[in-house]
Amino acid sequence: MMLPLERIKLIQESELKQEFYFHSFFQVLCDKNLIAPSAVEQIQLGLIDLLSKEVDRFTNWESSSVPVEKAQDILRSVTYSIGVYLKSITDIQCKIDILTQESMTTLFYRGMEEVSKLKNECKDLLDWNIKNYKKVNHIAYQDTILEGLPLFFHDYNIEFSADEMAGSIDYQLFHSVEGLIGVEYIHEYLTRLKLENEFLLNFQEFNIERLMKAFHKDCEHMLINLFELVITNALGCEMVGVSITELVIRESDLEWLIDKLTVLKKEEIIKLLMITLERLRDKLPMQQESVDYFKASLPELAGRISSNLQHNTLNQIFITNEVVLEELEYFEDGIPMEDEELRKLIEELEEITFIPDKLARIREAVSNMEDWKDILSESFYGDELIELFHLLTDKEKHILDTILHEEAGLEELSDYVPDQEWKKIFLQLDK
Amino acid sequence: MDESFMLFPMALLNQHIITEVSKCNSYTDRFGLKLSEQDIGVLVENRKESLQRSGRIEFGGGVIQKIIQEFADSPYIYQDVYLDTITQLQDIFYHYKNESLDELTDDELIKVMRKYFDEVCHGSLEYLSTTALENHCRDIRYRVKQYSESTGYEDNYEEFLDWDKED
Numbered sequence: 001m002m003l004p005l006e007r008i009k010l011i012q013e014s015e016l017k018q019e020f021y022f023h024s025f026f027q028v029l030c031d032k033n034l035i036a037p038s039a040v041e042q043i044q045l046g047l048i049d050l051l052s053k054e055v056d057r058f059t060n061w062e063s064s065s066v067p068v069e070k071a072q073d074i075l076r077s078v079t080y081s082i083g084v085y086l087k088s089i090t091d092i093q094c095k096i097d098i099l100t101q102e103s104m105t106t107l108f109y110r111g112m113e114e115v116s117k118l119k120n121e122c123k124d125l126l127d128w129n130i131k132n133y134k135k136v137n138h139i140a141y142q143d144t145i146l147e148g149l150p151l152f153f154h155d156y157n158i159e160f161s162a163d164e165m166a167g168s169i170d171y172q173l174f175h176s177v178e179g180l181i182g183v184e185y186i187h188e189y190l191t192r193l194k195l196e197n198e199f200l201l202n203f204q205e206f207n208i209e210r211l212m213k214a215f216h217k218d219c220e221h222m223l224i225n226l227f228e229l230v231i232t233n234a235l236g237c238e239m240v241g242v243s244i245t246e247l248v249i250r251e252s253d254l255e256w257l258i259d260k261l262t263v264l265k266k267e268e269i270i271k272l273l274m275i276t277l278e279r280l281r282d283k284l285p286m287q288q289e290s291v292d293y294f295k296a297s298l299p300e301l302a303g304r305i306s307s308n309l310q311h312n313t314l315n316q317i318f319i320t321n322e323v324v325l326e327e328l329e330y331f332e333d334g335i336p337m338e339d340e341e342l343r344k345l346i347e348e349l350e351e352i353t354f355i356p357d358k359l360a361r362i363r364e365a366v367s368n369m370e371d372w373k374d375i376l377s378e379s380f381y382g383d384e385l386i387e388l389f390h391l392l393t394d395k396e397k398h399i400l401d402t403i404l405h406e407e408a409g410l411e412e413l414s415d416y417v418p419d420q421e422w423k424k425i426f427l428q429l430d431k
Numbered sequence: 432m433d434e435s436f437m438l439f440p441m442a443l444l445n446q447h448i449i450t451e452v453s454k455c456n457s458y459t460d461r462f463g464l465k466l467s468e469q470d471i472g473v474l475v476e477n478r479k480e481s482l483q484r485s486g487r488i489e490f491g492g493g494v495i496q497k498i499i500q501e502f503a504d505s506p507y508i509y510q511d512v513y514l515d516t517i518t519q520l521q522d523i524f525y526h527y528k529n530e531s532l533d534e535l536t537d538d539e540l541i542k543v544m545r546k547y548f549d550e551v552c553h554g555s556l557e558y559l560s561t562t563a564l565e566n567h568c569r570d571i572r573y574r575v576k577q578y579s580e581s582t583g584y585e586d587n588y589e590e591f592l593d594w595d596k597e598d
Contacts, residue, residue: 052490062536065482065489065528 016022021083507554
């Protein structure tokens with residue numbers, strides 16, 4: 001039955017609940033008398049028939065009754081799949097025609113096809129994310145991508161629990177997915193994760209980890225969003241006019257930002273962020289989708305900036321990381337010694353009796369992490385190492401710690417088996 | 432109950448069951464058993480209450496039909512007690528479906544009920560519901576033995592008779 005246009009307009013797509021689409025749509029049709037009572041009854045009977053068949057399939061035709069909770073789960077799954085199919089049809093009149101003319105079983109099987117299609121798309125999205133995720137030391141991020149999300153494909157049951165969110169997701173997105181369940185949720189989560197990871201691809205792992213360390217020393221254990229951390233500092237860098245890809249904001253840069261932003265109202269900050277984002281877009285390869293994704297969050301970011309300015313805590317938004325930078329640059333940027341030069345230094349150290357003297361000579365001559373590692377393994381043994389480590393500054397200890405963390409990779413340090421004596425002793429040391 | 436079930440017209444469901452159950456009379460006639468329309472109404476009403484009490488939902492009238500067919504030739508069932516017995520058996524069925532954690536299929540549970548009813552309980556519904564089936568389902572819950580390995584009560588008959596004796 002063709003409905004007049006003004007009656008069809010009674011259905012506002014935006015008012016329908018996306019997670020319970022079928023229920024929501026059917027309820028609107030009933031409430032606004034958009035379908036005949038006989039059609040309502042036909043749909044209800046069709047659902048009973050379908051649910052009855054699905055319960056039979058669930059119990060393998062061995063039980064005609066199930067606990068109410070199980071029947072509710074199956075009904076939710078069935079109506080979720082029908083809802084996914086109805087969502088794939090854009091025209092409202094067409095949706096009504098299909099709902100009233102096709103059997104519920106037919107709609108259910110078409111829904112399962114749609115769900116299956118989404119699941120396959122999810123697989124492609126996950127493969128992309130696994131291939132391109134940043135190998136930074138962040139537990140929730142890595143666990144979600146490498147373990148939690150793949151679980152979804154193992155656990156997800158299209159027929160009896162299509163509306164459930166199988167898998168395990170710990171990593172929080174910049175914009176969390178709301179109003180969706182089942183495979184649609186996972187699809188949206190993976191799509192957003194891809195957008196975030198695409199952006200992160202513009203930055204080296206080293207730079208991201210440096211920023212993470214500056215944010216918090218235990219950042220790897222925290223449930224934070226890496227993308228948020230990176231884009232905020234990238235915007236800050238762009239505003240200040242320093243290199244975006246290094247993500248380094250110094251104290252002096254922060255002072256400059258405070259001076260510049262304090263005089264602006266929230267709307268002006270939003271505008272400034274928008275302009276800065278456009279400038280970022282010129283410098284970094286970004287898809288329009290990604291830009292839209294970031295833009296949606298700028299008003300919230302502007303609000304936070306405004307509020308933090310009032311409390312003089314803008315350093316919570318733009319992370320200053322020059323101290324960490326110095327720590328890591330202390331060795332990383334040093335020029336490695338020539339082999340001959342290094343050999344001579346090792347021989348020279350053998351002639352020095354006292355450990356503090358040896359250390360002073362090393363500090364004078366060595367400015368590269370690799371050289372440090374070589375000297376530690378060649379020139380110090382047993383108790384000498386213990387004494388040496390006690391003489392190191394906190395900064396030097398931190399760097400050795402970083403070396404070991406890097407070598408341990410994804411393993412916990414307690415599980416890591418070191419291959420050299422100095423590493424074993426350093427790990428046992430009460431720092 | 433979830434609002435999703437409000438979508439269903441319960442009157443339509445009941446009518447469907449009444450039609451299904453009334454078909455059983457043609458089979459039970461030979462044993463001198465018959466349910467009037469009013470009896471079937473009582474049975475269906477009781478079914479609804481039983482399902483509610485046990486927190487279960489059922490589509491079609493499958494179980495009442497199966498219980499009637501399985502118990503129709505029991506020596507302990509005759510017309511005077513027919514409706515009352517089937518009503519209580521139905522109640523017991525749903526209760527023990529839960530107690531067995533749905534590990535028993537409908538057919539298995541009905542067969543076990545019938546065996547205990549005739550051979551152990553000698554027609555006592557009280558004994559069946561409070562002792563015999565309770566013992567059987569406890570074995571299933573605690574995995575005393577795989578039900579699939581047993582053919583019914585006879586496998587643990589000795590244990591069953593001694594179940595309340597001190598060691």
